[in-house]
Amino acid sequence: MSRRHYDLPPLTTLTAFEAAARHLSFKQAAEELSVTPGAVSHQIKALEGELGVTLFQRKHRGVELTLPGRTLYDALAVSFTRISQSLQTVRDHGSAGVVTVGSTTAMASLWLSPAVIRFWRAHPEVNINQVVRDKAFTTSAELDLYIWYGREKDPRLEQFPLYRDRLLPVTAADKAAELKGADLETLARQRLIHLEGDDISWTKWHDWFRQLGYRGPVASGIRVNNYSIALQAAQDGAGLTLGWEQLIRPVLNRGDLQIIAPHVLSAPQKFYLICKPEEELTPSARMLRDWIIAEARRVSDEPSSAIGELF
Numbered sequence: 001m002s003r004r005h006y007d008l009p010p011l012t013t014l015t016a017f018e019a020a021a022r023h024l025s026f027k028q029a030a031e032e033l034s035v036t037p038g039a040v041s042h043q044i045k046a047l048e049g050e051l052g053v054t055l056f057q058r059k060h061r062g063v064e065l066t067l068p069g070r071t072l073y074d075a076l077a078v079s080f081t082r083i084s085q086s087l088q089t090v091r092d093h094g095s096a097g098v099v100t101v102g103s104t105t106a107m108a109s110l111w112l113s114p115a116v117i118r119f120w121r122a123h124p125e126v127n128i129n130q131v132v133r134d135k136a137f138t139t140s141a142e143l144d145l146y147i148w149y150g151r152e153k154d155p156r157l158e159q160f161p162l163y164r165d166r167l168l169p170v171t172a173a174d175k176a177a178e179l180k181g182a183d184l185e186t187l188a189r190q191r192l193i194h195l196e197g198d199d200i201s202w203t204k205w206h207d208w209f210r211q212l213g214y215r216g217p218v219a220s221g222i223r224v225n226n227y228s229i230a231l232q233a234a235q236d237g238a239g240l241t242l243g244w245e246q247l248i249r250p251v252l253n254r255g256d257l258q259i260i261a262p263h264v265l266s267a268p269q270k271f272y273l274i275c276k277p278e279e280e281l282t283p284s285a286r287m288l289r290d291w292i293i294a295e296a297r298r299v300s301d302e303p304s305s306a307i308g309e310l311f
Contacts, residue, residue, distance in 0.1 A: 009050050014076060016043035017055060021065055021073040085280055097284035101292075102131040102146030106227040107271075110247055112147060115295045119288060126284045134226060137274070144276055144285040147292070150201045150269040160273040160289070162296035163246060167203055167267055169260040170243035171234050176258035179240075184214040184263060191239035192221035193230045201269065205242055208265055231257065271296075 008014070019029035020040055030037040048055050055069035065073060103112045108130060116128050131137075137146045151159055169187055170176070179187065192205050203211075206218055221239055224230050231248060234241040235256045243257065244267070251257050273292055275281060281289065 009047055013043045013047035013050070016040045017047050017069075018073065018076045018080060020044060020056070020063070021069060022077070024062055024064065026063065081280070097125075097282055098127045098129060099282070099285045099288045100129040100131060100144050101288065102133070102137050102143055104134050104147075104227070105132050106231070106247065107147055108132045109228060110250055112292075114250075115292060116288075118295070119291045122291075123284075123287060126287065128288065144281060145289055145292075146274050147271060148274055149267075149271055151272055152274050156277060158275040158277060160275070160293055162271045162273055162293065164270045165247055165267045166245040167208055167265045168243050168245060168263065169240050170248070170252070170257040171240045171260060172237045173255065173258050175237065175240070176260050179260045181262070182260065184209060184212060185216055187240065187260065187263070188214060188216060188218045190219060190221075192219050193233050193239045193241040194221055194223045195227055195230050195242070196223050196225055203242065203265070203268060208242055211265055212263060 016029065016033065016035075016039075019032050020026050023029050023032070026037045026040045026044075030040045033040065044055060051068070051072075053068040054066050055072065056063040057066055101112070101116070113130065116130065120126070120128060131143060131146070137143065137148065147162065169179075171179070179190070188209055194205055195202065196204075205221075209216075209218055222233070224233065230241045231243075231251060233239065235251075240260070243252075243259065245252070245259075245264075248257065252259065273289065273296075275289055276285075278286075
């Protein structure tokens with residue numbers, strides 16, 4: 001008779017293996033599980049000993065799954081996802097439901113938070129949690145949907161284009177009046193506020209000038225690693241920053257920043273709403289998803305794709 005009803009290895013070994021297989025890294029798995037890499041390695045060795053197979057090929061710069069490892073990971077990924085869904089259903093049963101949405105700090109403060117407040121006023125029975133970070137999001141059971149610039153590579157996720165923004169120089173009102181109608185060479189000599197974040201997909205000043213046909217030198221100016229800081233610095237008269245027109249619309253409407261006409265560049269990529277697959281979203285999460293897409297249509301010159309369209 002089996003010592004365990006389902007004849008499964010200890011859950012700790014399966015959890016450590018699943019995290020390591022998902023990241024293909026013992027170190028990243030350890031960070032996720034709040035243990036040491038040695039503890040992850042110990043759990044995986046115990047699992048390999050119980051199963052009698054090798055699950056990882058250890059390499060100089062990381063690990064790779066063996067065929068048995070891949071088979072086990074595929075099964076665990078599906079099973080853990082179903083368990084997570086069931087647990088969420090249990091949590092939501094008899095309650096208003098909780099939806100977690102993520103975005104960058106700038107997106108949260110300028111666009112998403114006001115939209116969430118309007119949603120909450122219309123649906124006070126739904127509780128919305130916001131996760132704000134300026135590094136790439138990773139899918140997890142806790143995060144239902146998030147807004148990101150550009151598409152994600154994970155084919156399991158639903159991705160809804162929200163809008164394509166326009167990039168243009170903005171600064172404080174007095175400086176904008178002084179530079180009205182200035183050519184690109186003149187703008188390139190100004191004190192520029194350069195954004196240097198972790199996301200390399202965002203268009204930078206050098207990209208903007210080159211794509212508009214200017215090939216001359218661009219002033220080094222000052223550098224920040226957060227877009228909200230860049231906007232505040234521009235408002236305080238520190239220089240010119242690259243404005244995302246629709247994203248910073250509230251700031252423009254208040255007159256805190258003004259556009260230096262006439263140079264405009266369409267953003268290379270769109271902002272997307274990234275969601276769990278339809279079957280994994282709670283009814284409350286679907287409501288918020290539809291609300292965000294409808295809100296985006298209000299600020300976009302391009303209609304968002306119909307709900308349910310996959311890319």
